[in-house]
Amino acid sequence: MSLREFVRAQVQAIFAALQAGSPPPVGEYDPAALRECLRRAQPQVGASRFTPDAVVLEFIFQDASLGPAVLSVRVPAPEPIVYMPVPDWVIEDVWQGDVTGSFRFLSEAERLLEAFRAQVFTERNRAYFEKPDLPKRRD
Numbered sequence: 001m002s003l004r005e006f007v008r009a010q011v012q013a014i015f016a017a018l019q020a021g022s023p024p025p026v027g028e029y030d031p032a033a034l035r036e037c038l039r040r041a042q043p044q045v046g047a048s049r050f051t052p053d054a055v056v057l058e059f060i061f062q063d064a065s066l067g068p069a070v071l072s073v074r075v076p077a078p079e080p081i082v083y084m085p086v087p088d089w090v091i092e093d094v095w096q097g098d099v100t101g102s103f104r105f106l107s108e109a110e111r112l113l114e115a116f117r118a119q120v121f122t123e124r125n126r127a128y129f130e131k132p133d134l135p136k137r138r139d
Helices: 003-019 031-038 088-092 106-121 123-129
Strands: 043-051 054-061 069-076
Touching: 003 043, 003 054, 003 069, 031 054, 031 069, 088 106, 106 123
Parallel strands: none
Antiparallel strands: 043 054, 054 069
């Protein structure tokens, strides 16, 4: 199962429970926040944020008189999550939305791939989770 499929399945399960006025069937959440949220209208799916070991799913509850409230549910991941930055060689050759790649000497390609491996498969990857401008998903 891909991370996208995992997130979609968790969102659907939690969203269905919240629509029925029940607590999330998976994950960790603040019970007081859940009580406050359930006082409002039906939930909406918010953003998904990632940590190296979990997905934090947000559900938004709106009410005209009470204002909005957000319930965050932390769902442990079945395996570690890594951030995969766009490699330098892809950034260099993007034209009108098409990613076409680029030609490189073999030695240059090896250096680029090793640098990319270091970005994904070492402790350096954790720094990406601390950036405030990391991508968020809305499925």
